[in-house]
Amino acid sequence: GDSVTQMEGPVTLSEEACLTINCTYTATGYPSLFWYVQYPGEGLQLLLKATKADDKGSNKGFEATYRKETTSFHLEKGSVQVSDSAVYFCALTPSSGGYNKLIFGAGTRLAVHP
Amino acid sequence: GAVVSQHPSRVICKSGTSVKIECRSLDFQATTMFWYRQFPKQSLMLMATSNEGSKATYEQGVEKDKFLINHASLTLSTLTVTSAHPEDSSFYICSARGGRLADTQYFGPGTRLTVL
Numbered sequence: 001g002d003s004v005t006q007m008e009g010p011v012t013l014s015e016e017a018c019l020t021i022n023c024t025y026t027a028t029g030y031p032s033l034f035w036y037v038q039y040p041g042e043g044l045q046l047l048l049k050a051t052k053a054d055d056k057g058s059n060k061g062f063e064a065t066y067r068k069e070t071t072s073f074h075l076e077k078g079s080v081q082v083s084d085s086a087v088y089f090c091a092l093t094p095s096s097g098g099y100n101k102l103i104f105g106a107g108t109r110l111a112v113h114p
Numbered sequence: 115g116a117v118v119s120q121h122p123s124r125v126i127c128k129s130g131t132s133v134k135i136e137c138r139s140l141d142f143q144a145t146t147m148f149w150y151r152q153f154p155k156q157s158l159m160l161m162a163t164s165n166e167g168s169k170a171t172y173e174q175g176v177e178k179d180k181f182l183i184n185h186a187s188l189t190l191s192t193l194t195v196t197s198a199h200p201e202d203s204s205f206y207i208c209s210a211r212g213g214r215l216a217d218t219q220y221f222g223p224g225t226r227l228t229v230l
Contacts (some may be wrong), residue, residue: 045221
């Protein structure tokens with residue numbers, strides 16, 4: 001079945017460091033791909049998304065490119081801030097069956113220190 | 115746009131009682147709502163999907179008689195945990211999609227349930 005694999009955390013960085021969180025997926029067809037962020041004690045917020053191959057989603061300095069050839073959707077940011085500390089979830093919705101199911105990766109915890 | 119609220123944000127109840135959690139889409143009509151459960155430091159587990167006006171579809175292993183879901187309107191879905199037990203303690207999160215926002219799920223802030 002469809003699945004999402006994320007790099008294990010936690011990821012610990014100093015402020016202004018570069019961030020990459022790897023995400024790869026297994027799915028038939030062309031799923032839509034998402035990154036969600038969960039701040040401590042809160043629900044998930046949509047960070048960015050891409051719905052077709054080669055699309056780049058971007059928001060708040062984060063970006064991710066839908067790579068069909070490598071089945072990847074890696075999250076990147078050039079300079080992280082302490083306020084970026086959170087858990088990041090990569091997810092997909094299958095191309096078949098409409099948008100009725102989000103399949104999540106396990107989540108990657110990011111800790112940014114001053 | 116795309117705001118989803120949940121109420122209550124936290125609830126503590128005694129074992130054996132029932133607890134109702136509300137999920138509302140505030141600025142769009144949610145044709146579909148989803149209920150997730152999240153254990154500490156783990157990912158979200160989809161419990162059920164509900165379409166407005168029809169019965170919910172439960173994921174394998176989720177007891178439909180224990181987790182009652184009602185989606186009576188395009189802006190409101192409720193999850194009732196019946197005869198709660200300590201092992202039901204968890205973070206429950208709803209999401210919604212619909213209308214012009216049909217391709218993305220928007221999440222509520224979650225409800226922390228603690229069963230004593």
